[in-house]
Amino acid sequence: MAIEDDVLVIGGGLAGMTAALAAAAAGSSVRVVSKAESSLGHASGLLDVLGRIDGELVSDPYRAIARVDTDHPYAMLGTDRVRQAMDWFDGILGDAYTGDSHTNALVPTIAGTVTPTARYPRTMAAGLASDDRSTLLVDIDRMPAVDAPLAAARLEAAGVPFSVRGASITMPGLATDITRSHFARLVDRNETIADEPIRDQLAAAIASVHDGEARIGFPAVLGLEQPAVVIDYLSAALDADVFELPTDPPSVPGERLTRLLEAALDDAGVRMTAGVPIVDVNAADGRVRDVRGTHANTSVPYRADQYILATGGLVGGGVVADRSTVHEPLFGCHVSQPADRADWYADTPAGPHAFPRFGVHTDHEMRPLEADGMPTFVNLRAAGAVIGGADFPAQHAGSGISIATGWHAGRRAAEAIDR
């Protein structure tokens, strides 16, 4: 016997969670099995669809889909499906997110860059670079890797249409360096530090550097649980619109998104098993029969009617490169690649490289295809970065690809169940 469900999703990132939600919404019993806790907390929390193409900023991501290469996952899905997937996903995000469906927003980051995105946490809404109101960016001297004066200088140099200034604050309650996630938990609990609740102390420290700017940006650390409440409180206390700027990992908005999706999975009745790498596949007659995971060295079988591969790309370990080849290690799906390893990279550091595009290629059913164009297994679909053809970091397209392919793979898997 085995641990059995209708649909088994392998991988707990954005693509896997989306695929599971889509399959569950279509009535299937679904399990997500992942090798570790979700690493979606690594992500910025922004949800891009298509931010750049050929190096140019994109205004309408849906319209720009027409310009992607023919082997891009968006080309295979088509614009309508990408739009439907995002509209459906908006229902899961609820009030936590905002963003115009047809126009990318430009969100300033704490690194002093401006990044194009289709959806962004509502906590970042007052900070958009298209807004011309005067802006103060603030960091805490005890928080490593955030530097508001530097970020402000960079934004100014980039020619943003607003006046911007950066300042560092000292909080008497913080005697040693503090991580962003730790700070966020103190804010959640409104912990008393140096005899004063942290939210009050934060408001007072920011007020001491505030010089009438209409809005105040702060690194995205304003609590994991109720950032909107914290922002409202600070905005009222400072008489300015307070907003968050995305940070590098580990990212508080990424962790909030993880929690939001895990709650949605729970509500949908999806079962989740984390800490179990799937390492072995048992297949016969072109179908996956069962797979085996290791529970800390004990081999445990998982069986489903339909399987979804959402193990990530080169970074997540869903696609692996060694000294001679690139391969998909679990099911052995075909990964097309240049014959000569020297062609994996371009001559210039910024590319365009071949390696970000490595991954499986699928049919319209989202099934990975072998070199001869036949599905690797009839009941195996793929979602997210394990699918090749997109240079998603350069295109600012990773989230949209995960959501759109996950949605489509999850629905198709649910429809294919042999009842």
Added chain:
Amino acid sequence: MTDPREQPPGNRDLRPGTDPCYKCGTCDASCPVADVDEDFPGPKFQGPEQWRLTRGSDRDVDPSIMACSNCMRCDGACPASVPLSQLHNTARGQYVTNQQSAFSRPAIRNRLLANYRRGAALAARFPRLANAVANNRLLRWAMDRGLGITADRELPTFATQTFRSWWEDRGGADASRERAARNCEDDPPVVAYFHGCYTNYHTVEVGKALVGLYESFGYAVTVPPQACSGTPMFANGRLDDAKREHERTLAGFRDAIADGAPILTSCTSCSMALRQEHPELFDLAGIDELAGNTWDALEYLRVHEDLADRLAAATPEESSTYVYHAPCHARNQGLARQARELLADVSGVTVTDVGDSCSGISGTYGWKAEHYGHSMAIGEPMFEHMETAPGDTGLTECPTCAMQMEHGTGYEVEHPIVVVADVLGCGLADGAYEITERSG
């Protein structure tokens, strides 16, 4: 044993255990101790950074390694699969062996806590006396001041009869085979139970429930001679002690290993030690076979028998409501949601999961006077969740998590195996023997 920190000779690729760390800090964000203890530098420093710093130089291991509770949350958090807990166990072992005076107060205290089995074995011979003096205030004050073992906790109650003694009285393996045969058409398959210290000396009902449950599914239970799983020894850097105990367990389980019998545990820290920590750190005959055959007792039935279906069909007479806490050590074994999944289909049983917080006790960590405050601060979100969730009975697989849940809320805490055995009518409460014959 593989050492993922080192490259195999002739291999120029990355060292798989240490080089993939790109210092993202996700482990630090996941660390319950770093969240409450400002002096603790976090798992990234204790693992790959400390390893690099101590390599090729005479730099010592930083003493802060002893403040790691070995909850292993960082293992599950790391996006690059760096074996953080293995690095921590090794560094802690080096610190205790090379840098800590064996006669210092913390060393003596930690040695006592890590070797709890020995003290418990003695106390269990006089359980009523042990229970009477265990919470004597003067004794506890002296333990606190003299040894640094907090007086703020209640020592666990000793059962009047140990699990092993009950097992022998009941007729041991022969009696179990006989009883299993009533529920089995052929020769009953054999399972070997690693009960661990806590079930033997304190929560004897967990072992009894396991025996009753397995016999009801037609399995003959054996209870081989065994020692401590090693969990408290790893957490206190006493690797030689852990190895010594495991050699005894491997000798006791020699037949089970040779026969390929499933080895069952009812404690998720015992199973973590047997499955992962021992094979990571030691090279002993049979160590990998034992690891590969070790199962959580409910997990084995779930995979090999129709446990889920039988639970779904069960109609318990009374309804019950539990607040469940997943032990940290259950997480990296894929077990964090098992109990609630299995009990979700039982009519009349409601289980609320209190979320992903750590209970804070981490075995011996919360018993150390200098960490008691940290331990309770880590546990605070769990206590709050328990109090807001419906029901006032706790549920968890880990005996020290249960101790902490009880300490923080006053709730009684049950073990999922006991609940499952009761639901299926094959529990062995109070030593009485009842069994439901399998129908069909």
